[in-house]
Amino acid sequence: MRAIRQFWKNNGAGYLFLAPWLIGLICLTAFPMGFSLYLSFTQFDLLTAPKWVGLLNFTEMFHDRKYWASVAVTLKYVLIGVPLSLSFALAIALMLNRGIRGLRFYRAVYYVPSLFGGSVAIGLLWRQLFGGDGLVNSFLQVFGIPGKNWIATPSTAIYTLIVLTIWQFGSSMVIFLAGLKQIPTDLYESARIDGAGKWRQFRSVTFPLLTPIVFFNLIMQVIHAFQAFTPAYVVSGGSGGPLNSTLFYTLYLYQKGFTQFSMGYASAMAWVLLVVIAFVTSLLFLSSRKWVFYQE
Amino acid sequence: MASIRPQRLLLHLLIVAGCLIMVYPLLWMLASSFKPNTQIFANTSLIPQAFTLENYRIGWRGLSGNTFGRFFLNTFLLVALNIAGTLISCSMAAYAFGRLQFALKKMWFAVMLLTMMLPFHVVVIPQYIMFNWLGWINTYLPLTVPKFFGVEAFFIFLIVQFIRSLPQELDQAAKIDGCGPAKMYVHLILPLTLPALATAAIFTFIWTWNDFFSQLLYLSDIKRYTVALALRMFTDSSGDSAWGALFAMSILSLVPVFAMFIFFQKYLIEGIAAGGVKG
Numbered sequence: 001m002r003a004i005r006q007f008w009k010n011n012g013a014g015y016l017f018l019a020p021w022l023i024g025l026i027c028l029t030a031f032p033m034g035f036s037l038y039l040s041f042t043q044f045d046l047l048t049a050p051k052w053v054g055l056l057n058f059t060e061m062f063h064d065r066k067y068w069a070s071v072a073v074t075l076k077y078v079l080i081g082v083p084l085s086l087s088f089a090l091a092i093a094l095m096l097n098r099g100i101r102g103l104r105f106y107r108a109v110y111y112v113p114s115l116f117g118g119s120v121a122i123g124l125l126w127r128q129l130f131g132g133d134g135l136v137n138s139f140l141q142v143f144g145i146p147g148k149n150w151i152a153t154p155s156t157a158i159y160t161l162i163v164l165t166i167w168q169f170g171s172s173m174v175i176f177l178a179g180l181k182q183i184p185t186d187l188y189e190s191a192r193i194d195g196a197g198k199w200r201q202f203r204s205v206t207f208p209l210l211t212p213i214v215f216f217n218l219i220m221q222v223i224h225a226f227q228a229f230t231p232a233y234v235v236s237g238g239s240g241g242p243l244n245s246t247l248f249y250t251l252y253l254y255q256k257g258f259t260q261f262s263m264g265y266a267s268a269m270a271w272v273l274l275v276v277i278a279f280v281t282s283l284l285f286l287s288s289r290k291w292v293f294y295q296e
Numbered sequence: 297m298a299s300i301r302p303q304r305l306l307l308h309l310l311i312v313a314g315c316l317i318m319v320y321p322l323l324w325m326l327a328s329s330f331k332p333n334t335q336i337f338a339n340t341s342l343i344p345q346a347f348t349l350e351n352y353r354i355g356w357r358g359l360s361g362n363t364f365g366r367f368f369l370n371t372f373l374l375v376a377l378n379i380a381g382t383l384i385s386c387s388m389a390a391y392a393f394g395r396l397q398f399a400l401k402k403m404w405f406a407v408m409l410l411t412m413m414l415p416f417h418v419v420v421i422p423q424y425i426m427f428n429w430l431g432w433i434n435t436y437l438p439l440t441v442p443k444f445f446g447v448e449a450f451f452i453f454l455i456v457q458f459i460r461s462l463p464q465e466l467d468q469a470a471k472i473d474g475c476g477p478a479k480m481y482v483h484l485i486l487p488l489t490l491p492a493l494a495t496a497a498i499f500t501f502i503w504t505w506n507d508f509f510s511q512l513l514y515l516s517d518i519k520r521y522t523v524a525l526a527l528r529m530f531t532d533s534s535g536d537s538a539w540g541a542l543f544a545m546s547i548l549s550l551v552p553v554f555a556m557f558i559f560f561q562k563y564l565i566e567g568i569a570a571g572g573v574k575g
Contacts, residue, residue: 010398013392025408036418121549128539174565175569263425273417274417277415
């Protein structure tokens with residue numbers, strides 16, 4: 001009794017304030033995670049009781065061509081979209097960081113697309129822009145280049161979505177800009193005295209000091225890109241078409257879980273996604289020892 | 297103005313050109329929303345030749361007798377509830393992490409950071425099953441109740457960072473004056489963390505407004521539709537024939553988020569920068 005009272009005296013207030021989050025952690029995160037792990041070994045349609053099937057969902061996944069199509073689409077999106085969007089973010093941040101007048105205005109303009117990026121309205125706009133008689137083709141016509149319906153063509157549909165994610169580089173750019181401002185100017189001065197040119201200054205001063213921020217942006221963007229959903233859903237009308245060319249992993253998961261009600265299969269897919277993201281993130285963390293430079 | 301170096305000028309030109317490419321699609325959508333339907337396609341101009349408000353009138357009528365006014369109100373209601381829930385639960389947890397001592401604090405903090413990286417999809421199916429079992433499907437409860445339990449760990453982290461930067465002397469003084477943890481939270485910490493709370497509120501506004509996935513899952517009755525769902529439904533019901541009305545409503549759907557940005561740019565930009573630089 002005394003021990004309890006003593007524990008309460010030392011920890012009570014802390015746990016009281018932590019309580020809402022802790023309840024959420026248990027009921028909305030920890031328990032659901034366990035539950036979905038269990039479901040991934042069952043067949044469940046929401047109406048009848050889950051039926052234990054062992055590893056069936058996972059072997060089925062392995063032979064499911066549509067599943068592999070969704071993996072390929074998502075990997076393409078991550079591997080092309082993230083590096084390009086980070087490169088743009090860094091390039092524009094460097095340009096804006098050179099004492100340009102009107103910085104605040106330009107920064108705002110470049111940031112606005114990422115403010116709207118994931119919304120349905122932008123998905124609809126994209127459908128028009130890259131459609132058969134869309135804006136992109138009108139421009140191409142000016143240069144005499146024959147256009148096509150970029151969204152209805154299986155080989156190009158995914159690239160319209162990659163362009164959409166690159167278009168939203170503004171949030172990473174803002175983070176880069178904040179990082180650039182923290183680099184002490186005397187470092188550049190001494191580099192200049194040593195006779196370092198612009199490129200050399202970037203290679204030896206700017207980039208090394210910016211690597212922690214490159215790393216942070218990389219992690220956030222990769223995690224984010226793996227989970228992209230709305231643009232593909234809106235642009236393809238929920239189908240992931242044409243010919244599964246925009247079938248993002250999460251879109252297939254949604255179709256499996258919530259239109260076909262194969263909730264066991266969808267749970268298995270979700271766990272594979274979690275494992276892949278965890279794996280990729282830890283790989284990035286491991287690699288960061290080699291290239292991320294932390295100042296003392 | 298004695299010498300404008302050509303390099304400098306080129307840089308400026310590049311930046312302006314980039315800006316134009318970035319905002320052109322948005323401006324074009326804005327212009328198209330004022331063009332008659334026949335003039336939208338194959339028309340790259342940003343100035344409508346024949347200005348009309350017809351698209352807005354048609355679009356506003358909405359879906360099966362529910363105007364967009366209703367969808368906007370629904371979304372604002374969701375946003376208000378989510379902001380309240382997020383601010384209360386996240387500031388409480390952040391106060392505990394930032395100022396109070398308790399057993400296993402370091403472990404819980406690490407767990408909290410981990411949940412920030414957790415893909416939502418791992419919990420969405422069991423959550424759906426739970427909410428279905430509670431009879432919450434087709435209500436706003438699955439979309440709002442979780443926010444009262446600090447599910448947006450990013451904001452906890454943001455506020456913790458802010459609380460840690462506050463001077464400890466204030467706490468000491470308050471403690472000597474006989475302030476308990478609850479009083480300290482209400483009278484000292486909350487007022488001082490207002491900037492961080494503002495950032496959290498603005499992001500919650502934008503994220504809720506732009507959210508689509510969970511609204512798509514949980515809301516099926518048109519009366520309860522949010523703007524995002526209504527827009528999506530609108531394309532299905534009218535096909536690609538009514539781009540004008542669609543663009544008009546799309547523009548309206550972007551206005552609240554844009555307004556938040558214009559009025560609270562400082563908090564937004566600082567919030568993003570703080571998350572990146574300190575994290």
